Amino acid sequence: SEAIIAIGGSFGTLSEISFALRLKIPVIGINTWNVSEQIIKAENPHEAVSKAFSLISHNSDNWGGMRHKKA
Known part of the structure; x- marks a missing residue:
């Protein structure tokens, strides 16, 4: 993923947030951990989708996460 949106959630959501942050994938949260x-x-x-698209298109180099690269 280029970004994730976390909405509310329990321990599974927390786990997904943790994995994303560890992989340097931006996390946008709505009433979440x-x-x-x-x-x-x-x-x-x-707002969450707008922020996700903005991060993907403008700031992906700052995150340094897993990205699809052109050969």
């Missing part, structure tokens, strides 16, 4: 300052907060789904 507050375990890291790296989780970007959003108030609603529209």
Whole structure:
């Protein structure tokens, strides 16, 4: 994934957030775990998707996560 959106959640969501952050994949959260300052907060789904697309297109180099690279 280029980014994930975490919505609410229990321990499975926490696990997915942890894996994403460890892989340097941006995490946008809506009413979810507050375990890291790296989780970007959003108030609603529209805002979350907008932030995800913005991060993917403008800031992917800053995250250094797993990316599909052209040969």
